[in-house]
Amino acid sequence: MTSKIIGKCVLWFFALVVLVPLLWTLLNAFKITADLLTPVPKVFFVPTLDNMAYVLGRESVFTALVNSLIICLSAVGLGLIMGLPGAYAIARHPNRITQEIQFFVLSLRFLPPVAVAIPLMVIWLNIGLYDSRLGMIVAYSLITVSITMWLAIPAFQAVPITVEEAARVDGYGPYAIFFRVALPIAMKSLLGALAFSFVLVWNEFLIALMLTTSEAKTLPIVASEMSQLGMNVPWGILNAAVVLLSLPPLLLLGLLSGFLNRAFAQKAR
C-alpha cells in the first residue's frame, strides 16, 4: 500500500515537471519586465495585457498568422485528398507492391529536413517559388501526405470488412463503398490523423526558416525572431508569443488523445 502512495507521489512530481514550466510561462506572459527579471521568482504581481497586445498588434505577426493558416490548412487538405484514398487502397489490397509503397511512405520520415530544405531552396529560387506560400505548401505536403497516409492505413483496416461486403451485395461499387461506407465509419480516427499532421506542420521550423525570408514567413519563425528585438531579450513579449503559438496544437489535445486511445483499443482486439 505504501508503495502505491510513493508511486502516486512520483507521478504527481512528474506531472508538475510538465505543468510548472508551462504555467510559469503563462504567468510571465502577463508580467511587466520589472516583475519578470527578478532574482527571486515573483508569483504575485499586477498583471498587464501589454505583452499580448504588443504581439497581437504587430503587423508581422498578423501576416505570419495568415501565412501559417493558409499554408498548414492547404497542406493538410492535400494530405486529405491524396493520403486518404492511397491509405484505403493499401489497407484493402494487401500485397507485395502495396507493402513496398507503405514502406516507401514511412521512409519519407527518415529524410533529414536539411536534406530536403537545402535543395528545395535552390530549386525554388530558380523557379520563383522561394519565399512564397505555394512553395511552402508543396514542401509541407510532403510531410502531411505521408503522415496522413501512414496513420490512416490502420484506421481503414479497422473498418469491418463484413460491412463493406454487405454494401457490395446492396449494389455499391468500389468507389461508392469508399466514400459512403469506409470514410464515414473511419471518420473519427481519420480526423485524429489529420489533426496530427496539422500539428506537425504548424510546429515545423527548419524548412520554413530556409524557404522563407519575408513574404511567406510562418508563425514559429516570427516568434523566434522576437528574441532579437533590440538589445535586451524582451522576455515578456516572448512569453506571450510562446503562449499564443502553442494554443492551436493544445486545442487539439482532446482529439489527439482520443485518436491514441482508439488506435490502441484496436490493437488490443
Place this chain on the structure above:
Amino acid sequence: MKMRSSLPFTFLGPTVLFLAVLAFVPTFYAIGLAFSDKTLFEPTSSWIGFENFAKLFGDRRFQNSVLVSLKWELATVSATMLLAIGLGVLMFEAASRKQRTFFCLVFLVPVLLPRVCAAFVWKFAFHPLYGIITYPYRAITGKPLDVLSDPMSALAAVGFVDIWQWGFFFSVIVLKLLESLPPQPIEAARLDNARPWQIHLYVTLPMLKASLISLALVKAIESLRSFDLIYVMTRGGPGISTETLDMYAFSQGFIESGNISYASAIAVVMLIATIVVFTFIWKRVNR
C-alpha cells in the same frame, strides 16, 4: 472476394507519383549540389567531383558535429525510453482509471508544443539570473548558474528539453501497450507472489519487446530533428559544443559562408547514413 477494380490504381497512382517526385527530385538535386561549388552569392557553379566530400573528411568541425549528433542520438533515445517505461509502468501500477486519464492528458502536452516554444520555455527557466530552475542554486550559493553557456552542460540541457517533450509522450504509449496485454500472465505471476517490478521485468516488458524496439526507432528518427531546439537555445554554442550535423550544415550554407554546396554535401552524408541505417533496422525489426 477478389474483385478486379481500377480503385487501387486511381487511388494510389497520383499519390505515389506526387510523393516520389517530391522526395526524389530534391534528393537528387542535393546530390548534384554536393558535387558542385555553388554558393548563395554567385549565380554560376561548376562540377567539382568529390572535392566537397574530400574536404569534409579533413574538417575537424565536421568530425565534431558527427560526434555531437551521435551523442545526441544515444542520449535522447535511451533517456526517453527509460523515462517512458518507468512512468508507463508506474501509471499502470499506481494510478486508478480516472487518474490515468488525467496523467495521460498532462503527459501529452509537451510533445504538442511547437519545439520553438518548448525551447523558449526552458531557455528562460534556465536563465542564469532570473530562471526558476536555477533559482534554488542561486538562493543557496548566491552565484548565478549558467548551464547553457557551459560546454559541459549545454548539450545535456538541450537534451533534457527533448526528453521532456518525448519521454512523457512515450510513457502514455507504454501505458496503452501495457493495457492492451492479455491479463492472464500478469494474474498468474501475481498468484506466484511476484513483486510488481518482477512482473514487469520478466513478464510484461518481454511481451512488449517488439513494440518497444519500434518505439525506440521512431524516437531515433525524430531525434534527427533536433535543429529547432538547438537553434533557439544555443545556436550550436558555446563554441561548437552543441553543433549537430544539421546545425553545421545550416551554418555553412546560410550563416557563415553561404557555401550551399558544402552544406549540401553534409546533408547528403546525413541522408545516406540515416536511410541506410534506418531501412536496415526497420526491415529487420518488422520482419
